[in-house]
Amino acid sequence: MSRRPPRGEYIETDTGNKVARKANLVGTQNIMLGGKTVIQPEAMIRGDLARSVQPSSSSGGAPASNTAVAIGRYCFLSRGCCLRPPGRLYKGAFTYMALRVGDHVFIGPGSVIQAASIGSHVHIGANVVIGELAIIKEYVKILDGTVVPANMVIPSFSIVAGQPARVIGELPEGGHEAFELRELYKTVGNNPQPAPS
Amino acid sequence: MSSSSSKRHSILPPTSTSGPKPPVQFSSSITIADSTVLTGSNPILISSESVLHPRSRIDSLAGRISIGRRCIIHERATLGSVGTSGRITERGVTLGDYVTVEVGASVEAGDTVVGEGTVVGVGAKIGAGAVIGRNCTITARSVIAAGEVLRDNTVVYSNGMRRVDRRGVAELRKKGQARQIGVLRMMIPSNPGKFQ
Amino acid sequence: MAPLTPYTYIQCPCSDASTLGRQADGDSPEDDDLDDRTFDPRAPRSNYSLYPLDYLNYCEDCQQIRCPRCVAEEIVTYFCPNCLFEVPSSNLKSEGNRCTRSCFQCPVCIGPLSVTSIESQPDPNLLAAPDGTPAPHSGPYILTCSYCNWSSTEIGIKFDKSNSIHAQLAKLNNGGTARLTAKDHKERRKEGSHGLAGPPAAPAPTAAGNGDDNEELDVETQFANLKSFYQSQLADSTAGSSGLAGLTDLGFSSPTSLSRIMSIYTGGTVHDRRAKARPGTMREALSSDEGLQIASLDESSAIRELHEAGYDGTISTEQSTNQPPHLGEVYLHGSSRFASSLRPIPYLLRTKRSKRCPVCRHIISKPEAKVATTRFRIKLVASAYIPTITIRPLNIPSSPIPGTLPPLQPSQFILTFQNPRFETIQVTLATPAKTPGRFASKVTVLCPQFEIDANTDVWDEALKDSSDKTKIRRRGAAGEDGTHQAEAGKIWERGRNWVSIVVEVVPASLRMDLLEATANPLKEDEDVLEIPMFVRVEWEVEAGGDEVGTAPGRDRETKERCELAYWCVLGFGRVSQA
Numbered sequence: 001m002s003r004r005p006p007r008g009e010y011i012e013t014d015t016g017n018k019v020a021r022k023a024n025l026v027g028t029q030n031i032m033l034g035g036k037t038v039i040q041p042e043a044m045i046r047g048d049l050a051r052s053v054q055p056s057s058s059s060g061g062a063p064a065s066n067t068a069v070a071i072g073r074y075c076f077l078s079r080g081c082c083l084r085p086p087g088r089l090y091k092g093a094f095t096y097m098a099l100r101v102g103d104h105v106f107i108g109p110g111s112v113i114q115a116a117s118i119g120s121h122v123h124i125g126a127n128v129v130i131g132e133l134a135i136i137k138e139y140v141k142i143l144d145g146t147v148v149p150a151n152m153v154i155p156s157f158s159i160v161a162g163q164p165a166r167v168i169g170e171l172p173e174g175g176h177e178a179f180e181l182r183e184l185y186k187t188v189g190n191n192p193q194p195a196p197s
Numbered sequence: 198m199s200s201s202s203s204k205r206h207s208i209l210p211p212t213s214t215s216g217p218k219p220p221v222q223f224s225s226s227i228t229i230a231d232s233t234v235l236t237g238s239n240p241i242l243i244s245s246e247s248v249l250h251p252r253s254r255i256d257s258l259a260g261r262i263s264i265g266r267r268c269i270i271h272e273r274a275t276l277g278s279v280g281t282s283g284r285i286t287e288r289g290v291t292l293g294d295y296v297t298v299e300v301g302a303s304v305e306a307g308d309t310v311v312g313e314g315t316v317v318g319v320g321a322k323i324g325a326g327a328v329i330g331r332n333c334t335i336t337a338r339s340v341i342a343a344g345e346v347l348r349d350n351t352v353v354y355s356n357g358m359r360r361v362d363r364r365g366v367a368e369l370r371k372k373g374q375a376r377q378i379g380v381l382r383m384m385i386p387s388n389p390g391k392f393q
Numbered sequence: 394m395a396p397l398t399p400y401t402y403i404q405c406p407c408s409d410a411s412t413l414g415r416q417a418d419g420d421s422p423e424d425d426d427l428d429d430r431t432f433d434p435r436a437p438r439s440n441y442s443l444y445p446l447d448y449l450n451y452c453e454d455c456q457q458i459r460c461p462r463c464v465a466e467e468i469v470t471y472f473c474p475n476c477l478f479e480v481p482s483s484n485l486k487s488e489g490n491r492c493t494r495s496c497f498q499c500p501v502c503i504g505p506l507s508v509t510s511i512e513s514q515p516d517p518n519l520l521a522a523p524d525g526t527p528a529p530h531s532g533p534y535i536l537t538c539s540y541c542n543w544s545s546t547e548i549g550i551k552f553d554k555s556n557s558i559h560a561q562l563a564k565l566n567n568g569g570t571a572r573l574t575a576k577d578h579k580e581r582r583k584e585g586s587h588g589l590a591g592p593p594a595a596p597a598p599t600a601a602g603n604g605d606d607n608e609e610l611d612v613e614t615q616f617a618n619l620k621s622f623y624q625s626q627l628a629d630s631t632a633g634s635s636g637l638a639g640l641t642d643l644g645f646s647s648p649t650s651l652s653r654i655m656s657i658y659t660g661g662t663v664h665d666r667r668a669k670a671r672p673g674t675m676r677e678a679l680s681s682d683e684g685l686q687i688a689s690l691d692e693s694s695a696i697r698e699l700h701e702a703g704y705d706g707t708i709s710t711e712q713s714t715n716q717p718p719h720l721g722e723v724y725l726h727g728s729s730r731f732a733s734s735l736r737p738i739p740y741l742l743r744t745k746r747s748k749r750c751p752v753c754r755h756i757i758s759k760p761e762a763k764v765a766t767t768r769f770r771i772k773l774v775a776s777a778y779i780p781t782i783t784i785r786p787l788n789i790p791s792s793p794i795p796g797t798l799p800p801l802q803p804s805q806f807i808l809t810f811q812n813p814r815f816e817t818i819q820v821t822l823a824t825p826a827k828t829p830g831r832f833a834s835k836v837t838v839l840c841p842q843f844e845i846d847a848n849t850d851v852w853d854e855a856l857k858d859s860s861d862k863t864k865i866r867r868r869g870a871a872g873e874d875g876t877h878q879a880e881a882g883k884i885w886e887r888g889r890n891w892v893s894i895v896v897e898v899v900p901a902s903l904r905m906d907l908l909e910a911t912a913n914p915l916k917e918d919e920d921v922l923e924i925p926m927f928v929r930v931e932w933e934v935e936a937g938g939d940e941v942g943t944a945p946g947r948d949r950e951t952k953e954r955c956e957l958a959y960w961c962v963l964g965f966g967r968v969s970q971a
Contacts, residue, residue: 164503
């Protein structure tokens with residue numbers, strides 16, 4: 001599965017994902033990576049917490065379609081962040097729901113994400129906590145240390161900060177390009193390229 | 198689209214578990230993930246039906262750790278790290294029943310008590326010797342200073358604001374916790390033998 | 394102190410009085426007047442005109458920078474930031490600027506509230522309260538905050554249905570009692586006056602009939618009562634003076650009575666005099682039915698509550714200003730000061746807005762109307778027209794405090810200019826030799842004039858990338874020099890559409906004893922080394938122009954020369970105070 005020399009820091013897959021060997025991925029069969037996504041060391045994804053609609057069904061060996069965490073293209077999961085599916089009581093039974101992440105999503109170091117969905121072009125700073133079943137739309141910037149409460153919806157073009165999170169500003173149109181993570185993708189991996197000046 | 202690995206069920210690099218295995222006393226009904234880290238020299242007690250997620254960490258170096266019934270210790274939560282005071286006491290951390298310690302939260306050792314039904318939020322920190330009452334909510338990234346005492350039903354939110362939870366839903370919360378544990382027990386492969 | 398990341402702010406011309414009248418185009422007069430004055434980034438006015446490049450727009454017709462402060466905005470769409478439903482602007486007039494569905498914010502912590510069924514309430518704190526939709530249980534519903542655990546039971550409010558909470562809440566007082574609307578009051582009063590004081594046509598004397606003079610009215614009812622009282626008073630006086638039909642004629646909405654009221658307020662001097670001649674026709678409200686509210690000076694209940702709840706039970710200014718206008722509240726002494734009376738806050742609507750150039754009225758930014766899309770129909774951003782300037786330290790002497798610049802020692806920085814245009818641009822830079830302000834740092838731009846190649850097509854770049862590395866002319870200017878020293882008049886590095894140059898600064902010492910004795914202490918951020926720089930960009934456009942990289946001055950007849958000049962501020966870092 002690795003075309004690169006096997007002892008690099010990262011495992012590089014055919015679809016261009018760069019997964020650090022020191023990343024903690026639990027339940028990989030339930031984790032979907034869209035390609036060209038970087039997972040840095042000590043990032044954690046809890047794929048084992050998959051949806052269990054009927055509480056009686058065993059989901060330990062659930063089929064592969066039972067995606068718990070789906071991540072799009074060109075996402076960047078920084079060191080020490082943690083993605084886990086949100087849980088909720090649904091019709092009296094506890095179940096985990098899928099966590100869906102769009103493309104070009106940056107997740108800062110030490111952030112814990114339990115959202116229901118994160119749109120494309122989202123920048124999440126360091127040490128952010130995103131509560132369960134929060135919905136983050138496209139083009140959102142979440143500043144360092146923010147605590148997004150459970151069930152919060154953050155509309156597009158918001159800049160969000162605080163505990164609990166509140167919208168503190170609007171993204172200017174000129175700032176949309178900055179969400180592209182193609183260049184950042186190139187700068188990590190087993191043979192990283194220097195950042196363009 | 199491809200799953201990062203179709204062969205292996207997880208990529209979990211080994212954790213550095215230096216030092217001796219702490220003496221443990223497990224109830225037979227607990228769920229403890231294989232990659233949980235237990236260190237220290239004092240006893241670790243875990244009561245019935247409690248769940249320890251992968252990569253949760255319990256350190257009994259600074260005192261005995263006891264976890265009540267139906268507690269959930271999430272991944273990367275740390276119980277019993279030696280506080281800034283460096284105090285070593287007989288009882289390090291005592292969690293009541295139905296306590297949830299969320300992802301990345303930390304409860305320092307030193308006669309620290311967390312009352313029944315209390316939730317310690319994501320990334321929150323409980324200082325050494327703090328005594329948290331029953332059914333408290335410590336919201337994400339809140340910090341409780343060492344030695345602080347919180348009355349029952351206190352909610353700590355927004356960088357240290359306090360208020361009283363008047364919902365009176367403690368029993369419902371317990372029910373929800375029990376259901377969550379029911380699901381987690383099926384999802385997390387338990388390996389208590391590794392630690393005994 | 395956190396180290397400061399270097400920044401570049403650009404001044405929008407809108408705040409500059411000398412450019413206000415200028416419809417910028419290629420042959421505007423050279424900036425003689427501007428040359429004399431150095432832009433001071435610390436001047437109080439500058440606060441309002443400096444923006445990061447991302448925040449600026451650009452008007453193609455005026456060929457000028459436009460900032461958020463000077464553009465004219467027009468609202469394209471209103472929507473609720475929580476349920477993301479679009480709100481028609483017609484609803485806005487009738488329903489106000491808040492979401493009228495079920496979207497509320499916590500009055501304590503402003504977190505989102507979710508609708509939860511009480512009966513089967515699971516764990517609203519952690520385990521994500523169900524949003525009420527699929528719950529098979531019917532039963533009272535409450536609003537709960539998943540962050541601070543506030544719930545509407547704290548103010549005694551429960552709902553029968555899980556949807557249209559806004560409408561239900563409007564009908565409920567704190568404590569759960571149904572609120573009497575003005576209409577209800579009127580009906581009740583009518584019934585009362587029917588029974589006690591004869592025909593409803595004479596509401597004025599019925600005041601005593603309803604008994605309770607000091608009934609506490611909410612805002613809406615008080616207003617309605619006052620309105621009807623004054624209308625009846627007006628009707629009385631005009632009816633008497635104009636000799637129209639008697640007291641029973643209370644058709645206030647009819648055009649005739651409206652015109653009578655108008656005559657009183659406007660040209661009715663004759664009537665006025667007559668009205669004055671008959672004293673007693675106009676009187677003030679006497680009872681709560683007429684909208685009179687007597688100040689209740691007895692604050693013992695508030696004091697008792699303060700004793701019980703303590704400081705924690707009172708609300709902060711922020712919480713009180715966040716409270717939505719509520720027609721059901723008793724307004725007499727302002728709103729309550731206790732947390733026990735805070736009501737949920739319906740979400741304020743958000744907007745999508747288009748922007749127009751303030752000068753030529755052309756649209757410079759227009760988002761798609763639909764809430765869900767993030768596309769723009771028109772998006773003219775400054776970063777597509779003017780070069781981006783990035784600052785990178787090159788050679789900084791060691792400083793006693795890491796991350797700061799040592800005073801009185803030359804530090805060198807690399808400024809990289811990236812050209813977003815498809816034409817080659819000529820850039821001319823100018824900085825004052827010494828920065829304005831109390832601490833004059835010396836600035837030297839080693840290469841104040843250079844040319845940046847065009848931003849070629851992305852595919853060109855990709856193709857070039859595969860054949861030979863993009864940066865073919867990297868270090869073209871100083872490449873022969875092995876040590877690669879910064880040289881005056883020479884470019885540091887050059888790439889496809891970028892050029893970097895070196896700036897040398899000698900930060901001033903911040904020591905107070907070197908200043909005159911009356912000097913004030915160091916102001917906030919006065920230790921940040923900010924350098925004003927005047928940037929002049931020139932380029933040539935021509936409809937049929939085949940080459941654009943000609944030297945300045947040539948082909949003036951055939952090609953249209955454009956220029957753009959603006960001030961920007963370079964923040965290099967903090968100067969060490971040691």
